Structures are given as C-alpha cells and as structure tokens.
Amino acid sequence: MIPYGRQHITDEDIAAVIETLQSDFLTQGPKIAEFEQAFATYVGSAYAVAVNNGTAALHLGVMALGLQPHQKVITTPITFVASANCIQYCGAQVLFADIDPTTYLIDIAQVEALCQTQSDVVGIIPVDFAGYPVHMEQLHAVAEKYGLWILEDACHAPGAWFIDSCGNKQFCGNGTYSNATVFSFHPVKHIATGEGGMITTNSKQVYEKLCMLRTHGITRNPEIMLENHGPWYYEMQELGYNYRITDFQCALGLSQLKRANNGLTRRNQIAEKYNKAFAHTCIQTPQVADSVYHAYHLYVIQVLNRLELYTYLRSKEIFTQVHYIPVHTMPYYKAQGYKQGDFPIAEAYYEHCLSLPMYPSLTNEQQDFVIQTILEFYNT
C-alpha cells in the first residue's frame, strides 16, 4: 500500500521518546522549551510556542493577535478547514479570497479588493498551500496599507522560503512579513509528534500572550502578576485553554527536526522526478517560481478524469488524495451564506486536483510504480 503521505520514525526517534518517558517530566518539563528553541532557530524567529496541535496553534494565534466577534478575517478556500474555523472560534466572520490559478495560493489582488469593499477586516490568514510559500512581502504591503495583522498558516511549509525584493531568503515563520506563523506536527506533515503544533513570532508581547493562553490564561511571571501571595501563587488573568503538548512529543519533535532538511531535499527530488515523468503528457504538474524553495508537503497534479484515475490507482494499492474540497462549499459555511460559484478559480481547481504520494521514505521503486501506473492509465 502506498499512501499520499506518511511519517518516518527511526530508532533514534524511539530512543528519544523512551528517554523522556523515563525522565522526571512527561509534561511541563524541559523538552518543551528545548523543542521551541530549536524550532525558532530552524525557521529564524525570535520566539516559538509549542501546543497540542496545529488547530490549537491557529486558535491561540488569532486570539493573541486580536479578534473580536464583530470583526472579519480573510483566508483562502483551498486549505484545510482549520484555517477558517479558528476565526469562527472567536465568533468572528470568515471572508474568503479566491486563489491564483498558477500557484493555487490566495490571490493577493483579491485580498486587496476585499479590504476596499468590506468593513471591520482585521487580519489575513494566508496558507503556504502544498508547501509553496506565499509571497509574504507583497501580502504584507497590503496588510500595512489596511492596518491588518497576518497569521501565516505554514502547516505545509516548515523549511520553505522565498527571495524578497532585497534578495534576502525569507523562511516561512521567520516573522519578517507576518505577525505570527503556525505549524502542525500531524504525522502527514514534515515533522511528526503524533499531534502537535507550533506558533512562531518576533513579538515579545504576542509570545507572552500565547504562553498564557496555552495554559488556562494563568501566569506565574511576577513581573505581570497583580498580586503575589508567595511561591505557590499563580494568577488567571484571562480565559485560556489547556492546549499544552507533552515532553515526550517534544522529544520526538526534536529528534525529527534534525532530519527535517534531509526530508525537504528528498521531497524536492521526488517532485523533480514526477515533473520529468509527466512533462510531455496531459498531466498538469506544479508551476513553481524560481525565487522559491518549495517544501512539497503535497505534490498536486491537475488531470482530466480525476475520479477514474483515483479509482484506478486505488485498485493498484496507490492511495492518492484530494486537497482540498473548497472550504466555502462545506455545509457549515454554506449555512453562513456562501455558495457554489462564489470562488470559481478555487472550484475549477478542485474539479481536477489530485495529490500523489509524497514523503521522504517513498522509495524510487515505489515512485516508479506510481508513475508507470499513471502513464498506463492515460495510454489505455
């Protein structure tokens, strides 16, 4: 069986988890800060806050950046539902902007058009879909103009970067052009901790707020407590959650992070091989700008007869996937007034997209089999 994505667990990973299981702390121990610091260094941010999943990271991200029930936030319809749901968690309204037909990323001109026509827009949640980094410098220019924050959903893109107009490499999550960035450590993502997530930021204020919200809104920091009754004292200053991650998950994350760059290199190799194999066929392969390092969480092709191809591959034990069903067409969002036809480019993309197997431990033989099976389907 060949899935579209899967985790890679080594003996070293297992040893790291066992070591932490035998230590003093299963949770709230030293592995969490260690993982946070290593991850912040990896993406180039000042701060990182680890949480129990990527969805919790999104929720705390919008809370920390500020979102009130009467306000609106813009995101893309081609993403996992969590990118939009975090806005709903705050009782606020989701606005979708259609995608760019070439990159499949949020169309920055559409974002600006919404800013001109809608009131109470306070933020943007761009998604580095499939691992393709959004041109955050251009999006940031729009955000500045309209006074919006940016919460980047980089769940697909740890380690990806683009080159900005000054010729500098800007890694997803480094905070140069976004206020905060979220990542997920679900097993299909680049770095697996079972369930897990991270928020990176360069703002000390956002960082402190995230730390408090992650643990019930409680602080033990004497500098910000209103009272202090003694060494046992803590203060709950606002309504937070228990969104903590465990130490043994962070031990796994640290171990996985060491191999992250090897994984990216391998993903890019796999992408190149697919690109070559499908170059002169009716299969539309991803189009990636030269100024971008793609993280290839997904390798998405666009095809005719998608359902038939999907079914054929399944009969050969190759399990592809569709990313994504446009979020605005989900019954929940339809109930908010969205309908089929609202975002035609996203909807047309959805008709033809298919994610092929893409993960570092996919062998050359397995990939050859996938390619051969697809070519066979179109030649018969």
Ligand SMILES: *Cc1c(COP(=O)(O)O)cnc(C)c1O
């Ligand atoms: C996986 C994912 C999430 C949610 O992450 P979880 O860790 O599964 O909660 C959010 N946004 C995108 C784009 C994702 O791919």
